[in-house]
Amino acid sequence: MIFKQIALGPMQNFSYILGDERAKEAVVVDAGWEIDNLIRVADKEKLEIRKIILTHSHYDHVQKADELASKTNSTIYFHEDDCNEIKKTIRNPSIKIHKLKNNDEIKIGNVQIKVIHTPGHTPGAICLLAKNKLLTGDTLFVNAIGRTDLPGGNSVKLFESLQKLKKLSDNIEVYPGHDYGEVPFSTIGGEKKTNPYFMCETKEQFLNYLKS
Numbered sequence: 001m002i003f004k005q006i007a008l009g010p011m012q013n014f015s016y017i018l019g020d021e022r023a024k025e026a027v028v029v030d031a032g033w034e035i036d037n038l039i040r041v042a043d044k045e046k047l048e049i050r051k052i053i054l055t056h057s058h059y060d061h062v063q064k065a066d067e068l069a070s071k072t073n074s075t076i077y078f079h080e081d082d083c084n085e086i087k088k089t090i091r092n093p094s095i096k097i098h099k100l101k102n103n104d105e106i107k108i109g110n111v112q113i114k115v116i117h118t119p120g121h122t123p124g125a126i127c128l129l130a131k132n133k134l135l136t137g138d139t140l141f142v143n144a145i146g147r148t149d150l151p152g153g154n155s156v157k158l159f160e161s162l163q164k165l166k167k168l169s170d171n172i173e174v175y176p177g178h179d180y181g182e183v184p185f186s187t188i189g190g191e192k193k194t195n196p197y198f199m200c201e202t203k204e205q206f207l208n209y210l211k212s
Contacts, residue, residue: 001111001131002026002045005175005184009033011060012179018130019047020109027051027108028074029128029135030177031065038068051108054078055137055177056125057085057152069095077106079117082124085152100126118165120158121146127165134188135175140165142174142181145197148210159206162198 002019009032017038019026026047028038031054042049049072054062057078069076070092078086080099090097100106102117106128114129118139125146128135138146139161148155170189191198200206 002047003130003133004041004045006038006041007179007184008037009060013060014175014177014179014184016135016175017041017045017047017049018108018111018113019045020111023109024048025050025109027053027106027111027113028068029053030055030061030137031068032060032063035064035068035071039071048072049074051106052076053106053113053126053128054082054086055128055135055139056122057082058122058138058150059089061137061177062086062089066090066092066095079115079124079126081117081119082122085122086124116164118158118161120148120154120156120161121150122152123154125161129168129172132169132171133173133175134165134168135177136165137177140174140191140195140198141176141178142183142186143191143195144180145195155207155210156203159200159203162200162206166192166198 004017006015016029052074075096077098104115106113116127118127121138172188174186
């Protein structure tokens with residue numbers, strides 16, 4: 001599997017390219033900025049972008065998906081609970097979309113990507129697991145978490161989503177949607193040791209920490 005973490009835009013966003021070397025196909029995860037750079041990286045790896053997955057509905061992750069899909073004839077994938085918001089950004093009616101559910105699998109060549117529904121930051125926020133790499137969008141950052149005070153945010157649901165992620169193996173690598181940490185990626189085990197939000201054991205503890 002080809003895997004590229006790409007820093008783009010003025011808000012410290014990360015986009016990702018996952019590709020299959022043999023099939024020469026790729027998926028882009030989040031397309032908020034500088035899509036020509038994404039296409040350039042894919043071309044350098046001799047990959048054709050066929051799919052775009054959006055981890056949630058906020059504009060800095062989705063605003064260029066319409067343009068990227070038009071340029072590459074790609075299908076846009078996102079969770080059904082963020083459908084109404086994301087569809088507002090898709091101006092080209094001919095673009096193909098696919099609504100996701102929890103535990104769906106997306107294939108790009110022989111690379112399988114599992115969808116984990118992790119609401120809290122937005123109702124349809126998802127994380128994506130490909131081999132030992134977990135792309136967490138704005139659900140889980142390095143030593144931090146996504147906000148819950150924006151429209152559609154829910155602190156209790158985010159706590160429940162984090163508990164779901166904590167069940168994954170400690171060696172799973174965590175790749176967030178923003179470069180907010182001291183390092184650009186972490187592991188589930190590392191976050192259990194250093195992320196104060198991830199370390200909370202009860203809903204009450206988590207909510208109290210959010211208020212502090």
